[in-house]
Structure formats: structure tokens, C-alpha cells
Amino acid sequence: MFTKTSEQKYAGKLAVLYEGQGDILAFQKLADSLLVPLYQSLDADIPENLFLSWRAGCLKLFDRELLNRKKGGLTVDIEPRNGEQRSWPAPKQGALAQALGRKTRTVIDATAGWGQDSMHIFRMGYEILCIERSPVMAELLLDGFSRLNQQYWMQQLHLQSPPLLIGNAIDLLDNLETRPDCIYLDPMFPLKRKKSALAKKSMMILRDLLGDDQDKEQLFAAALAATRKRVVVKSPDYALPIGGQPNESFQGKLLRYDVYFKG
Ligand SMILES: C[S@@+](CC[C@H](N)C(=O)[O-])C[C@H]1O[C@@H](n2cnc3c(N)ncnc32)[C@H](O)[C@@H]1O
Numbered sequence: 001m002f003t004k005t006s007e008q009k010y011a012g013k014l015a016v017l018y019e020g021q022g023d024i025l026a027f028q029k030l031a032d033s034l035l036v037p038l039y040q041s042l043d044a045d046i047p048e049n050l051f052l053s054w055r056a057g058c059l060k061l062f063d064r065e066l067l068n069r070k071k072g073g074l075t076v077d078i079e080p081r082n083g084e085q086r087s088w089p090a091p092k093q094g095a096l097a098q099a100l101g102r103k104t105r106t107v108i109d110a111t112a113g114w115g116q117d118s119m120h121i122f123r124m125g126y127e128i129l130c131i132e133r134s135p136v137m138a139e140l141l142l143d144g145f146s147r148l149n150q151q152y153w154m155q156q157l158h159l160q161s162p163p164l165l166i167g168n169a170i171d172l173l174d175n176l177e178t179r180p181d182c183i184y185l186d187p188m189f190p191l192k193r194k195k196s197a198l199a200k201k202s203m204m205i206l207r208d209l210l211g212d213d214q215d216k217e218q219l220f221a222a223a224l225a226a227t228r229k230r231v232v233v234k235s236p237d238y239a240l241p242i243g244g245q246p247n248e249s250f251q252g253k254l255l256r257y258d259v260y261f262k263g
Contacts, residue, residue, distance in 0.1 A: 012047055014048055016030050017038075018039065018040050019053060026054070061073065078148045089125025099248070100184070101229070104182045108169075108176075110183055114137070114140070130163070131167070134210055149161050170219055173222045173226035181227070182230050185242075186234040188206065231262075235256055246260055
């Protein structure tokens with residue numbers, strides 16, 4: 001067993017797991033950069049409940065249940081969502097596109113997370129920049145974006161995956177060289193019920209790892225100050241709008257996109 005003292009925010013929660021697959025140096029580097037322990041295998045006395053590991057060429061996040069499944073593990077999915085057209089750019093349709101606005105060309109996704117909204121926005125042909133403050137999610141995103149760059153269609157079309165800034169968007173948005181037409185926010189809201197059967201596993205694990213985003217109102221203020229035209233906030237349908245009465249609202253399945261125009 002290889003261990004390293006973990007004194008940071010992931011202490012006791014997260015570790016990197018090697019499992020004898022590939023070059024251990026990459027695993028060691030990842031563990032060192034996140035200041036978490038590296039283990040060779042999952043022994044009974046290991047206290048952490050979440051693990052990062054590469055399986056089948058993807059960096060994945062596991063809880064103990066997912067580790068036991070052959071095809072388990074959560075990764076940044078680079079495939080189009082169900083019902084999404086596979087061409088690029090895909091048609092700008094649906095509640096998300098309506099919220100982003102017909103005249104929008106450039107978007108910052110300031111809460112990239114698992115990158116699913118970023119990927120959707122990218123596939124619809126918007127120019128997008130991503131921001132993520134969690135170093136773990138940033139590692140998963142970088143892995144996903146590098147797999148995206150290797151896709152045949154991306155290379156054929158001379159496309160590059162979205163750039164990623166790692167850090168707190170509240171600070172980063174204050175120092176932008178170029179303002180985007182739209183800033184998109186999808187912070188973590190408290191759950192309505194303690195354990196929602198409807199919450200996706202990927203979001204439950206993200207919540208276990210990071211907790212709710214307590215500074216959403218500050219993030220919203222920073223986004224409104226930094227955008228050229230609008231801020232879009234995705235929120236669960238039960239939550240109050242974080243910026244007061246929105247100018248427009250578009251309903252999705254169990255969620256809402258609240259749109260705020262720059263005054
Ligand atoms: C609910 S998840 C976003 C999910 C994402 N929209 C998707 O499609 O996968 C929220 C993410 O925003 C990030 N986040 C929240 N506030 C942030 C901030 N101020 N700066 C940067 N990232 C932030 C969290 O770390 C978390 O990964």
C-alpha cells in the first residue's frame with residue numbers, strides 16, 4: 001500500500017486506486033496533485049469511500065458500490081444525450097437553447113461539474129469556456145475533453161474541446177479579458193428531501209464530495225457583472241430563483257432555466 005498524508009479538503013473522503021492497471025506514475029501524480037492517498041487495491045481497513053481510477057482509458061470516480069461493477073464508475077460522458085442530433089452543430093432547440101438566447105454566440109459555463117451542459121452547449125455550436133473550482137471535477141473534465149479531442153468527427157471538423165479555467169468563478173469572472181454574451185450557472189442546490197430517488201447517482205456523489213454551493217448568490221452577482229447580455233441559471237423546479245424575479249423562465253423536466261438580462 002502506498003500512502004501519502006492527506007491534509008486537504010478531501011481528507012478521509014477520497015483516494016486514488018491503482019488496481020495494477022497501467023503506469024503507476026500517472027496515478028501517483030494524480031494523488032499528489034489532489035493531496036490524497038494512493039492505494040494499490042481496496043483493503044477492508046481503507047477509510048475513504050470515494051475513489052478515482054482509470055478504467056478502459058477513462059478517468060472515473062467510484063464509490064464502493066460502483067467499484068464492484070465491471071462497467072461502473074462515473075466519468076465525463078462525451079456522447080450526445082438521448083434524442084440529441086449527432087451532427088455538429090446540432091440544432092439550437094429546446095429549453096436550454098431558448099434560455100441561452102437566439103443572438104448568443106459566446107457562453108461561459110461557470111459551474112462545469114460533469115460537463116454535461118457544457119458539452120450540450122458546445123455541440124450546439126456556441127463558443128464556450130468552462131470554469132470549475134473543484135480540482136477533482138477539473139481532472140475528470142480534462143480527461144473527458146482530451147477524449148473528445150480524439151474523436152474522429154472533432155478532428156474532421158478541426159474542432160477543439162472547450163477550454164477549462166480551474167478556480168473560483170467568483171474571482172475569475174471579475175478578471176475576464178473578453179466578456180461573453182451569456183454566463184450559464186448550475187450550482188448545487190439543497191435537496192428537497194434528504195435522499196431524492198430522482199437525483200442522479202453522478203449528482204449524489206458530487207454532493208457527497210463537495211456539498212451544496214453556499215455562495216450561489218455571490219456567484220450570480222459576479223456573473224451579472226461580467227456578462228455582456230444575460231445570465232442563465234438552471235435550478236430545480238422547487239427552488240426560489242437565486243437572482244429574484246427573472247426576465248424569462250423556461251421549463252425543463254423537473255428544472256427551470258431562469259434568464260436575467262443585463263440591465
Ligand atoms: C451541479 S454541478 C454542475 C453540473 C453541470 N452543469 C453538468 O452538466 O454536469 C455544480 C458544479 O459547479 C461547481 N461550482 C459551484 N460554484 C462554483 C464557483 N463559484 N466557481 C467554480 N465552480 C463552481 C461545483 O464545484 C460543481 O462541480
